[in-house]
Amino acid sequence: MSMKWIPLLAAIAALAAPGSAAAQGKWDYTATLYGWFPGVKTTVETPVGEIESEVDFEEVLEDLDIAFFGALEARKGRVSLVGDLQFIDLGAEAESPNGLLFSDAEVDSKIVLVSAYATYALIDTDDFRFDVGAGLRYVDASIETHLNGMGATPDATFSRDGGWTDALIAARVTRQFNDRWFGVAYADIGGFGIGDSSDLTWQAFAGGGYRFNETWSAVGGYRHLSIEREFNRFDVTADVSGPFLGFQATF
Numbered sequence: 001m002s003m004k005w006i007p008l009l010a011a012i013a014a015l016a017a018p019g020s021a022a023a024q025g026k027w028d029y030t031a032t033l034y035g036w037f038p039g040v041k042t043t044v045e046t047p048v049g050e051i052e053s054e055v056d057f058e059e060v061l062e063d064l065d066i067a068f069f070g071a072l073e074a075r076k077g078r079v080s081l082v083g084d085l086q087f088i089d090l091g092a093e094a095e096s097p098n099g100l101l102f103s104d105a106e107v108d109s110k111i112v113l114v115s116a117y118a119t120y121a122l123i124d125t126d127d128f129r130f131d132v133g134a135g136l137r138y139v140d141a142s143i144e145t146h147l148n149g150m151g152a153t154p155d156a157t158f159s160r161d162g163g164w165t166d167a168l169i170a171a172r173v174t175r176q177f178n179d180r181w182f183g184v185a186y187a188d189i190g191g192f193g194i195g196d197s198s199d200l201t202w203q204a205f206a207g208g209g210y211r212f213n214e215t216w217s218a219v220g221g222y223r224h225l226s227i228e229r230e231f232n233r234f235d236v237t238a239d240v241s242g243p244f245l246g247f248q249a250t251f
Contacts, residue, residue, distance in 0.1 A: 031070070033068070034069050034246030036068055036086075036243075038241050042239075048101070051105050055092045067088045070085050071083065078124050079118070081118050086225070091106060092109075102150060106146045111238070112141075116136055116137075126176070128175055129173070130171075130172075141229075143161065164197055167197065168188045170186070171186070185207075203225040207222065218248075224239070
């Protein structure tokens with residue numbers, strides 16, 4: 001996969017570094033690592049027709065190779081700088097677009113997403129915070145479709161891959177229920193077909209957490225990610241959604 005996302009991570013690290021101009025004063029940091037257990041639906045246009053593959057949540061342990069995401073947030077007062085990394089690697093069976101020529105199909109997807117954004121809290125109280133912001137998401141995607149031929153028809157393979165950057169607008173709500181329990185909801189949307197970006201991309205998640213102590217918390221919830229984009233004149237749509245579970249450290 002392309003490594004073009006490294007400068008984006010470097011920019012976030014530079015902003016959050018203790019000696020940087022943006023970090024004068026006290027910053028609080030939160031690191032989160034999640035396991036993700038999603039169902040996945042992919043629609044890929046090929047020269048022989050449209051192919052749809054879908055993996056339900058019940059099949060995830062059998063078909064999902066790996067899916068995880070992590071985030072690092074630096075916060076000072078009403079300002080937050082956030083970096084978010086997602087990695088998805090999966091394979092799924094699909095029906096052939098032409099049963100007379102191909103018996104079935106397989107779709108293998110590898111997607112890396114690196115998001116970086118800044119937010120400002122319009123509301124910031126002891127138990128409620130509402131942030132709005134903007135940023136960028138770099139997407140590196142590789143989607144390979146393999147069709148198994150029937151009779152004299154040979155197998156066929158079509159690859160769609162590329163890297164691009166989407167501009168984002170985002171919002172987040174955080175609610176502290178008591179000393180231990182808290183909830184969070186987040187959404188972003190971007191792309192809009194500007195230049196080489198996605199035609200449309202959006203994600204949303206909602207969840208809650210339990211704080212064990214001042215440093216460690218357990219978090220869980222449900223997350224959905226959608227990407228629509230044209231690859232080499234063929235449309236590809238990917239929807240990834242399912243529960244997540246992880247741990248969070250504040251320092």
